[in-house]
Amino acid sequence: MIRGFRTFREFQESGEGISTNILTDRLRKLEGSGIIAAEMEKVDRRRVNYRLTEKGIDLAPVLLELFIWGARHEETGLACATIEKMAKNRQQLLAEFRRRWRKHDPRPLLPKFDGRGV
Known part of the structure; x- marks a missing residue:
């Protein structure tokens, strides 16, 4: 998120070479831990944007x-x-x-x- 990524696709295309299933698992764990929050985009409800929570910002x-x-x-x-x-x-x-x-x-x-x- 430091590099401005917000969507699954942006994370996936970041050049890190992380597989789809690993990225999905990590995002779920970060969300489950309260470090990030997933929010549906207002314009395209199929698209999810991730953001840091206060816990993540800390x-x-x-x-x-x-x-x-x-x-x-x-x-x-x-x-x-x-x-x-x-x-x-x-x-x-x-x-x-x-x-x-x-x-x-x-x-x-x-x-x-x-x-x-x-």
Whole structure:
């Protein structure tokens, strides 16, 4: 959701290579745990949008730290300058994450990266 994905199809086409049955299972578990909520789209009732709940939003600091750690230690394709900027501005970034998630803002919170290294 940090990358702006809201629908099953967007998650499936994210490039993570996750199978349909695994993605379905994970979304159900996250929903069952109260971390995400599924809402039917108003225009197309067959389409479901997922959003973070307050419980899910409360995970933002943990997710940010994991993201920074992973970007520093693995080749993610995210520029080192971007990683360091994120690390230095944690509180500001977390405030922006929370604000946008609460407004259900679909724009990605992180810059695009290719996942293949820099």
